[in-house]
Structure formats: structure tokens, C-alpha cells
Amino acid sequence: MNSPRIVIIGAGIGGLSAALELAHRGLDVTVVEKARAPGGKIREVAASGAPMDAGPTVFTMRWVFDELLEAVGESLEAHLTLQPMGVLARHAWGPEERLDLHADPERSAQAIAEFAGAAEAARFQAFCQRARRTYHTLKDTFIRAPQPSPAGLVGRAGMRGLGDLLRISPYDTLWRALGEHFHDPRLRQLFARYSTYCGSSPFQAPATLMLIAHVEQEGVWMVEGGMARIPQALAALATRRGARFYYGRAVAEILVQGGRARGVRLEDGEEIRADAVLSNTDVAALQQGLLGPAPRRAVPAERGRQRSLSAVTWNLRVPVQGFPLLRHNVFFCRDYQAEFEDVFQRGRLPTEPTVYVCAQDRGDRDIDGTGPHSDRLLCLVNAPPLGDRPAPSPEEIARCEETTFRLLERCGLQLEPPGTEAVVSAPPQFETLFPGTGGGLYGQATHGWRASFQRPGTRSRIPGLYLAGGSVHPGAGVPMATLSGRLAASALLSDLSSRRR
Incomplete structure (x- = not known):
């Protein structure tokens, strides 16, 4: 039997992680990217003749990339040189x-004591414990989950974890929660900045975003x-496994026939037929009909939601x-x-x-x-x-x-x-x-406790059309978008297997 044909729209980090896994599993993968190089928001520009990062600059949650590379028989160290900070x-x-x-949180506590006093240093240590508890409560129940919901979150946490879910203050804002820990307004301002990592205001974002403090301490x-080496490495690995990359070519329309996604039409008129399509574009492009009228129903309308x-x-x-x-x-x-x-x-x-x-x-x-x-x-x-x-x-x-x-x-x-x-x-x-x-x-702003559950999941409303990137679950940021690609690849492979059976 011929390998299933998959078209991926966009060579951002989510599309790249999906392309690598799918090509490694033997699928026929074509990636179409309108830019001249892979990376999406991980951009590199030249100013005064010097190349430099123009997008994300921070590399965290290394375990996401270690797991991705291990899944395809590779190691991160063989393809990237990383220096811990x-x-x-x-x-x-x-x-x-x-x-x-x-x-080292202890060194931070010492620095805070010198900056704002011993009492603030003690409050910082309590904040670190809360951030760590929040992260470990949500890592498997939410971040790794393919399509989270409030009921599903409670179900995955179980009776034992229900108390932990309540203690992470999901209904409180980050700004208010930080006021419980820091009396010095400068420290409250510093840790409130974590909400901007997902494009949101600390005065509207949920307190659960304090988990980013623990992510950085890990x-x-x-x-x-530079950061551009990451997408370059993933694209090279996917190519080595047979994936094809078309750069400098844009998708004009996702083709939907018989109620299923069947391929794409490029701006130059060429059509690429496929058994499934994975969109690594922002979901707003689908919602606004920028990829054709049929895909507009693939995701819920964004009425009442705020851009990041x-x-x-x-x-x-x-x-x-x-x-x-x-x-x-x-x-x-x-x-x-x-x-x-x-x-x-x-x-x-x-x-x-x-x-x-x-x-x-x-x-x-x-x-x-x-x-x-x-x-x-x-x-x-x-x-x-x-x-x-x-x-x-x-x-x-x-x-x-x-x-x-x-x-x-x-x-x-x-x-x-x-x-x-x-x-x-x-x-x-x-x-x-x-x-x-x-x-x-960053997709939609993470304002209010419901916002995290309102991001689309990996499966769209159109069979055969899957979603990845920072505008879908589990959210914005390089490691989260990478996870979204892995979740989309997993869902696609599962559905293909079910169709064969």
C-alpha cells in the first residue's frame, strides 16, 4: 500500500515537530511554507549586516525537545549546542x-533579600513552592492532554488531585495572587511579567501562569x-526521513471534498492532494476564511475573545x-x-x-x-x-x-x-x-480561567484537518507549540489507523 499523503501548512515549530514524527513513521509528508526558511515566529533578520534573533529568544522546557528527538531515534545534543544559564x-x-x-532559587532569594529585605525573600520562597505545585499539577493533566476541558481536567486529576487543583487558584488573577506573596511593588511587577509570555495582561490572566516561574527554574x-538553529535542525531531520519542503510558496485554500480535507491549492494554482491536512497557521486565518470558505467551520468563531x-x-x-x-x-x-x-x-x-x-x-x-x-x-x-x-x-x-x-x-x-x-x-x-x-x-489572550479551555484542540471540526501551533492547545511559546505538533501527529496517526481498521 502507498503511504498516506500528508500536507502540512506552515514550517513553524509545531508543523516541524509533526512533520518529523510523521515522516519518521513512514508517511508521505509535504510541508508548504510561504517564507524562505523554516521557523515561523522563530525568525532571524540581518541588521547592519549581522544576523540576529527577531522572535523568541528563550529556550525552556528542554524535556519537550529531548522527548521529540528520542522518539525519532536522535538526541538533542547531536544537533544543537546548548549552554545552561x-x-x-x-x-x-x-x-x-x-x-x-x-x-538557583536560593541565590535568587539572597538577591531579593539584598534588594527588598529578608521578609520579601521568605515570601519569594513560598511563591516558588506554589509555582512548583501549580506546574506539577497541570503538567500531565492539562499541558500534555490532547483536548482539555474542565471536566476532563478534574477526571485526570482524580480525587487525590482535586485538592491540588483547588490550591492553584484557577479563578484568581495573576496580579491578585502575586499580591499575596510580594509587598514590594517592584517584585509584584517582575513576576507579573510572566503573563506576557503568552501575550496576556497580568490583571486579567489566571494565577496558574505563575507556573512559568518554576519552568524557568528547571x-x-x-x-x-541563535534560536533559528532549532527549526533548521528539525527541518533537516525531517528531510532526511523523506519529508519535502516547499519554501516561498503560499497556500491559498484548503480543499474540502465530501466533508473531508483532501489537500491544498497553492497561490500559483497548483493542487496537492492528500489524505490529511495539518494546519500550522494561526486559527484566525481559518476563522476569517483566508484559507477558503469551507475551512471556516473547522474551528469555533472567535466572538468575544481577545487577541493576544x-x-x-x-x-x-x-x-x-x-x-x-x-x-x-x-x-x-x-x-x-x-x-x-x-x-x-x-x-x-x-x-x-x-x-x-x-x-x-x-x-x-x-x-x-x-x-x-x-x-x-x-x-x-x-x-x-x-x-x-x-x-x-x-x-x-x-x-x-x-x-x-x-x-x-x-x-x-x-x-x-x-x-x-x-x-x-x-x-x-x-x-x-x-x-x-x-x-x-500568541493566539487569543489568556484572560479568565476559561480561556485556556477555549483554544481549539488538535482535531478540527472537519475530518482530516488537524491543527498545530501557538494558537491551539496547549498554548503559545516554543515548547508548547512543539507539543501541539506532537499532539496533532498522534491524533492523525490514530485516526488513520482507525480508518484502516
Whole structure:
């Protein structure tokens, strides 16, 4: 018998993990990607002639990638060079207000004691215990589950785990829960930032997102050569197993015949027939009919759901001095609540944003002196997901740039303003890259306890059409999107086996 033919739309990390597993199992896999290289949101751009990451910069939950590579007879070490980080990030509120978080919670507690007092250090240790309990409660019952629901979550937890589910405060907001642990507003602001990892506001996101604190304590790694090496390695492994990749070619329509997905039609008119289709696009593209009218019914309408955060980013290579940058740095604004009200309620760029700076030539230790050094930088601020509307305007982005670099200067970081060689990305550019999202980078926002259960699962409403990526379960982020691809591949293989029987 001929191997079943599978078409995967999009070579993002979810599509790549599915392609690798399906090709390893002997299926005939074709991946169609409109960009010129694999990776999706794991992008690389060149600024001043220097390649640098322009998307995710943090590698966590290594076990996800270890399991994926082991499943296809490989090892992660054979294809990627990873360096564990001792310091997770450096945080600043002003020229003399700095705090490093360490991979070792005890070292973080010592740093917090010096920064905010012994009482806050003790509260931090209690917070770590709560974050660890939240993570272990949800790891198998929710994160690994193919299609979670509140009833299913309780069922998988069992009577023994019911108490744990109640103790993780699923109905509380992250901001309120952090107020139980931290009296220093700066620490509350620091740990509230974890909600932005899935594109959400800490004032609306559930307290369960504190599990990200434990995820980082389990390990953060730097990838030698940049994050783009991850999708490149997975694409190479899938190709070695027979998968075909068509780059620079976009899908115009998912073909649905007899109630089943039967292939795709490309923008140049070519049709690729298949026994199943796996869509690694944002589900908003399906909902809005951007892949044809028939797939619109594949997922529920997004009425009443809020898009996740977008961003304005600057990739630049400039001399830096005045602040001892590490690999990951966060410079906080003075009014955190106003920042998220600007983005989610007023639909505008923040009056004063919090700024994330990834210094891609630095590690987790101070270098001698504070400059000047020429660094490859990715600077990022939160933005409203309105890239499919005439906002923000170039003038608004220029004002945002001014306030962003003024805040960095206030915290002691001196660098030249972005010049013409800087690569600037804003919501309109992200909408072009990821149609239907308005530039939202994480699917729907995780606002309210129901939001996590409202993400589509791997099986769509159309037989033969499967879903992967950060806009479906288990959520946004590189490891979660990788898991979504594995869940989709598992569901597809199971359904093919059932059809054969």
C-alpha cells in the first residue's frame, strides 16, 4: 500500500515537530511554507549586516525537545549546542535599582533579600513552592492532554488531585495572587511579567501562569548560533526521513471534498492532494476564511475573545555603555497597570512601555566594564494587536521609539538611537507575516480561567484537518507549540489507523 499523503501548512515549530514524527513513521509528508526558511515566529533578520534573533529568544522546557528527538531515534545534543544559564534575567527600575534572578532559587532569594529585605525573600520562597505545585499539577493533566476541558481536567486529576487543583487558584488573577506573596511593588511587577509570555495582561490572566516561574527554574538555555538553529535542525531531520519542503510558496485554500480535507491549492494554482491536512497557521486565518470558505467551520468563531499582545521590536547593532547588560534584560516602566490599559483597553501603544532587551552577544555574566561595546540587540515593547487596521501610525511608532529609548537611558543604558540599518517590526508587519492575527503573536489572550479551555484542540471540526501551533492547545511559546505538533501527529496517526481498521 502507498503511504498516506500528508500536507502540512506552515514550517513553524509545531508543523516541524509533526512533520518529523510523521515522516519518521513512514508517511508521505509535504510541508508548504510561504517564507524562505523554516521557523515561523522563530525568525532571524540581518541588521547592519549581522544576523540576529527577531522572535523568541528563550529556550525552556528542554524535556519537550529531548522527548521529540528520542522518539525519532536522535538526541538533542547531536544537533544543537546548548549552554545552561545561571542568571535568568537582569531587571532594572532605575540606575541604582537592579535585581538578577538566578536559576538557583536560593541565590535568587539572597538577591531579593539584598534588594527588598529578608521578609520579601521568605515570601519569594513560598511563591516558588506554589509555582512548583501549580506546574506539577497541570503538567500531565492539562499541558500534555490532547483536548482539555474542565471536566476532563478534574477526571485526570482524580480525587487525590482535586485538592491540588483547588490550591492553584484557577479563578484568581495573576496580579491578585502575586499580591499575596510580594509587598514590594517592584517584585509584584517582575513576576507579573510572566503573563506576557503568552501575550496576556497580568490583571486579567489566571494565577496558574505563575507556573512559568518554576519552568524557568528547571532550566533556561542559550542556543549556540541563535534560536533559528532549532527549526533548521528539525527541518533537516525531517528531510532526511523523506519529508519535502516547499519554501516561498503560499497556500491559498484548503480543499474540502465530501466533508473531508483532501489537500491544498497553492497561490500559483497548483493542487496537492492528500489524505490529511495539518494546519500550522494561526486559527484566525481559518476563522476569517483566508484559507477558503469551507475551512471556516473547522474551528469555533472567535466572538468575544481577545487577541493576544503584539509588539514593536528593534533589531540593531550599536555601541552600548553605561549598563552591564546580560543576555536577557528587562527595564520596567513606572505604571504597569497603565501600560496594559493602554494596550488592551485603549488600543494604543503604551505611554511608557516596559522594555525587554536581548543582548545576543552576552551571556549570563558581567563582562569587564560597562562599555562601550558593539552589541547585537533585540529591543521589544508590548503593542495592541491592531495591525489589520490603520494603527499604529508611523508617527505613533516614532513616539514609541522615543519613549522606549528614553526609559533605557533613565535606567543607565546608553546607546545610539536606531538608525536606518535597524530592522523595525510592528503590528502591521506581524499581520503580514501571520495573516488574520492583527499582529497578535500568541493566539487569543489568556484572560479568565476559561480561556485556556477555549483554544481549539488538535482535531478540527472537519475530518482530516488537524491543527498545530501557538494558537491551539496547549498554548503559545516554543515548547508548547512543539507539543501541539506532537499532539496533532498522534491524533492523525490514530485516526488513520482507525480508518484502516
